[in-house]
Amino acid sequence: MRADTVHQGDSAGTKGVYHINAVDAVTQWQVVGCAEKISETYLVPVLAAVLAQFPFPIRGFHADNGSEYINHRINDQWRICFRWASDGVYDVEIVDYH
Numbered sequence: 001m002r003a004d005t006v007h008q009g010d011s012a013g014t015k016g017v018y019h020i021n022a023v024d025a026v027t028q029w030q031v032v033g034c035a036e037k038i039s040e041t042y043l044v045p046v047l048a049a050v051l052a053q054f055p056f057p058i059r060g061f062h063a064d065n066g067s068e069y070i071n072h073r074i075n076d077q078w079r080i081c082f083r084w085a086s087d088g089v090y091d092v093e094i095v096d097y098h
Contacts, residue, residue, distance in 0.1 A: 001025070001058050005038065022050050025062075029054060048082070048092035057084045
């Protein structure tokens with residue numbers, strides 16, 4: 001699965017929403033989620049919802065090389081951990097492995 005974030009909608013000094021776009025590299029199955037802020041508190045539930053919408057197990061996670069949080073904070077320091085079962089995704093967490 002490839003993931004990217006897109007920030008949109010700043011207004012009067014207030015940050016807008018972040019779209020989390022996840023695409024399966026083989027089938028091109030795509031799921032989009034939305035987070036109010038890019039922090040673990042907001043990102044974990046969105047990632048859980050995104051992962052739960054894929055109809056097959058996720059075998060890998062890759063974020064682009066842009067400057068977005070999902071790349072630098074997730075790929076460089078954190079790991080997304082979850083359990084996959086036939087009826088969905090469980091125990092989604094972001095773990096600091098350093």
